[in-house]
Amino acid sequence: MQAIEITQPGGPEVLQLTQRPKPVPGPGEVLIEVHAAGINRPDVFQRQGSYPPPAGASDLPGLEVAGTIVGGDPSPTGLKQGDSVCALLAGGGYAQYCVAPAVQCLPAPKGLSMVEAAALPETYFTVWSNVFDRGRLNAGETLLVHGGASGIGTTAIMLARAFGHTVYATAGSDERVRAIEAMGCTHGINYHTQDFVAETKALTQGLGVDVILDMVAGKYLERNIQALADDGRLVVIALLGGSKGTLYCNDIMRRRLTVTGSTLRSRPPAFKGHVALALHQHVWPLLEAGTIRPRIHATFPLADAAKAHAMMDSGEQIGKIVLTME
Incomplete structure (x- = not known):
């Protein structure tokens, strides 16, 4: 698969397109074919070398995605393979495929695009x-x-x-x-x-x-x-x-x-799963009714992740910057 890796700590130019093996889901995880991935300030800190991923997480940046479940076992959550979801990750979102704990996945809200759904989980x-x-x-x-x-x-x-x-x-x-x-x-x-x-x-x-x-x-x-x-x-x-x-x-x-x-990235899946349930109950109905909608400032193809980070560094955005998979 194609992915964006951090070649060394530094500015946006250290983000490079590379080839990586497709990840394999472990117990309690699902494999997601990524359609879009949100960019967040912690990704910038990781790129700069000041926010390493937690033990066991992917070294690739990316804390939130939207896509399709194509592997693993999502059944305990009520989801199934083929479902469109958005997911919170501890890393690995800047790629064509990623793995996520099933409890950190939520159905993509009806009426939202994959780009909009990818802008939800981390924030x-x-x-x-x-x-x-x-x-x-x-x-x-x-x-x-x-x-x-x-x-x-x-x-x-x-x-x-x-x-x-x-x-x-x-x-x-x-x-x-x-x-x-x-x-x-x-x-x-x-x-x-x-x-x-x-x-x-x-x-x-x-x-x-x-x-x-x-x-x-x-x-x-x-x-x-x-x-x-x-x-x-x-x-x-x-x-x-x-x-x-x-x-x-x-x-x-x-x-x-x-x-x-608090920080979110290092918290265990059980905690994040609890938050996911609360969001599904209290917030997802607002998203599907159109009461609230994520603000998308710009999108970039995966290969232009460096340009997306340059925009994030400039501080010019209002809302979210999202990567898309071609």
Whole structure:
């Protein structure tokens, strides 16, 4: 099969088209003929050498795909060979075939293309497990999303709005602010020209927001605490601003705040299967009804993975970048 491998740590040019043996599914796994594969920020970190795959995972990048089950045993999930699915992976998605734990597969939502289905797993699993499970976003509460124009950000905005929440989000330009507001964000904040702490305080009559989904960390840590309402929850899922920040524990105690975070890739299939069931129950009906739909910024053929990563590095995208198989 054709696949994209990382020849050495570096820029987009280290992604090269190669030939690899077709993978063989193990116990509890299925073989998927890939039609499209989503690109995510962790793929960039892996390419740069700072985010190696977990033990036993493919060394090929790619954390989400859509395609057809062509091997293995999907029967415990109710799926069968020949079904169109989207799947969350620990690696190996940039290829014509991949293997995935059967419990991490979901039927491709009716009415969505394979490109759109490939844009779902990594972002929807991440948002559901961090905003709704770990962050405990409850009815009537407010959410602040950093990086609102990213794949994760657009997903968080659309999901939270679909469940009736007020959503604020930061983005890096007025154009991106207008784009996320068009997708349902209640109020966008240009982090280059506006102070998100002051903005969220003003928008919430001085109370702050109930939950923050943060991909920045670093110097944002102290400011996130200031932007939280009493009993608020901060959920950190990436470290684009660095892994160290200042945390004033008296604020946490006095205002009963929760600071937490998670990574998804290394979690066991049983956990991811639990998230898949929740998504199928609560989110798939919204996708099939057209209430929400993934935002696709651009597609590239598999051989142009380097060009796709160059676009990701530029930060110009609004929504998802997806590879397609020819």
